[in-house]
Amino acid sequence: MPDLATQIRVYLDDTAPPVTFDEIFTERIGLLQVQPDRPRPIPVRGRGPLIAIAAAVLVLVIGAAAAILTLSGDGGNDVDTLPGPIASFEDIAGTYLRRGPDLGIMGTKVYFLFLNDGTIHSSSDTDLIADRPTVIYEARFEGTTVSITQTGGFCGQPDQGGTYEIRVLENGNLRFVGLDTDTCTSRSGLLLGLVDSEVTAEYEPLSVGR
């Protein structure tokens, strides 16, 4: 008998083959009632104070966003207004915190460690990012165009990678700019932030110069 891991794979691969597009679409669209971890509705009588708080928070957020956009002047995706792209990690090597509009359901912080050897580690834990990262990206520069592939994470194999530019903003943050359609949507979503949106992810330096 093969080892246990092989038996598990053989058994499940044989009895639970990949889901097809027909299975996804047939009689499912329009019928779904599920929501991921949706909180219970609040009784109508208890909503008054919450609505007032929510409205106040919304006003503050909108005001802050407007102020930030006014001050920074680079809130959009207009690549022409960004500083020139970098051609190596030499000047940016270090640990960065991803500042993005959305991190899925996890709500956890994601850190990126840029290393001089052209690799990028990501992790939600700065203590583990150097030695036990969640994902290791390999970045290869051709001029200012960087091709990125990865080990780990939910990208298909073989990983065809995606090409990006990395720009250092005036405030010291990094921003990825996608140059083509990355074959891995998980990666492009993480690196870029909201795809097809005016809001993009930035990477705030925490300890640069490692």
Added chain:
Amino acid sequence: MERRARSDAWFDGLVRDVEPGLRHALVAVYGQEQGRDATAEALAYAWEHRERVRSMANPAGYLYRVGRSRGRTRRLTPRFMPVEPGRLPDVEPGLPGALDGLSERQRLVVVLVHGYGYDRQEIASILDISVSAIDTHLARGLTKLRNKLGVETHA
């Protein structure tokens, strides 16, 4: 034809990237038939809410919770298919029952980490537990699995 009419390049890529891990996880939780169903429904949810899902950094984790939510709503209990005699000669016939005897988290970790080699930290983040808890579930799950299979194999 139906697929081409409804899908697009983004969704094709999402399914290619996310479906294997999502299916492995949901099958580990619910068994083959219900797990595949939950996977298909989670992916259908992704299509219906594509504008929202495409903006996410971690769609796999989100869709896993969609699939779990579906299971909770319907109060699914895991069901693992028996190994048909002669069909899988390299698989212990007692494996389905042994998997069924594990706790849900033990089964998830044994299947994902031990069976398919997924990264422990990534699974820890999706399950929202620590890596050391993953190691504990894995060790206990494997011990239980081996004991069960050993008893059944040598009885």
